[in-house]
Amino acid sequence: SQQGEEDPQALSIQEGENATMNCSYKTSINNLQWYRQNSGRGLVHLILIRSNEREKHSGRLRVTLDTSKKSSSLLITASRAADTASYFCVNTAARFGAGTRLTVKP
Amino acid sequence: VTQNPRYLITVTGKKLTVTCSQNMNHEYMSWYRQDPGMGLRLIHYSVGAGITDQGEVPNGYNVSRSTTEDFPLRLLSAAPSQTSVYFCASSYDRGSGNTIYFGEGSWLTVV
Numbered sequence: 001s002q003q004g005e006e007d008p009q010a011l012s013i014q015e016g017e018n019a020t021m022n023c024s025y026k027t028s029i030n031n032l033q034w035y036r037q038n039s040g041r042g043l044v045h046l047i048l049i050r051s052n053e054r055e056k057h058s059g060r061l062r063v064t065l066d067t068s069k070k071s072s073s074l075l076i077t078a079s080r081a082a083d084t085a086s087y088f089c090v091n092t093a094a095r096f097g098a099g100t101r102l103t104v105k106p
Numbered sequence: 107v108t109q110n111p112r113y114l115i116t117v118t119g120k121k122l123t124v125t126c127s128q129n130m131n132h133e134y135m136s137w138y139r140q141d142p143g144m145g146l147r148l149i150h151y152s153v154g155a156g157i158t159d160q161g162e163v164p165n166g167y168n169v170s171r172s173t174t175e176d177f178p179l180r181l182l183s184a185a186p187s188q189t190s191v192y193f194c195a196s197s198y199d200r201g202s203g204n205t206i207y208f209g210e211g212s213w214l215t216v217v
Contacts (some may be wrong), residue, residue: 031202042208096145
């Protein structure tokens, strides 16, 4: 399937904790992107990791990519209530999974 | 990416159009629908003016791409099963390394 599968489906943490969500594919991964969707809004691009990269950072975000396992993870450090959203990974052909719904409690 | 209307209630059988436009000179544009608790499913896409193709769930929808900027979505005969949130998106091209820009969504209810 070209569709990504995010895991877990839902995650609830306290403010200040780290949040880790995973993404896996059955097909090979090329350039993988992560998006965030706040409730009632469109998706916003967070970060892109290319197939020849293993790790990438952007502010409080850290993304890893393991092409041999066809998987990626998104780590949000020192989470804030404003990080509450759904997070999606996208591989080629712009196929979106169901996402991970993150709730950060103040 | 600008899409209109943002909210619409219509009745079964009506024909309606949701407009989408972008001013970033993006070649690739697409339409998705998102149902509660689910990801986005691709309805139709276009790789350039005059070219459109079907995505995962094209039945009941029609698109056209007469200009680079505009990519309207038409519901030929609205059905309750088409009650959903619709997102238009664009990117430089279809390549996987390009950021996808999304509109804010159009909430459609078919009664």
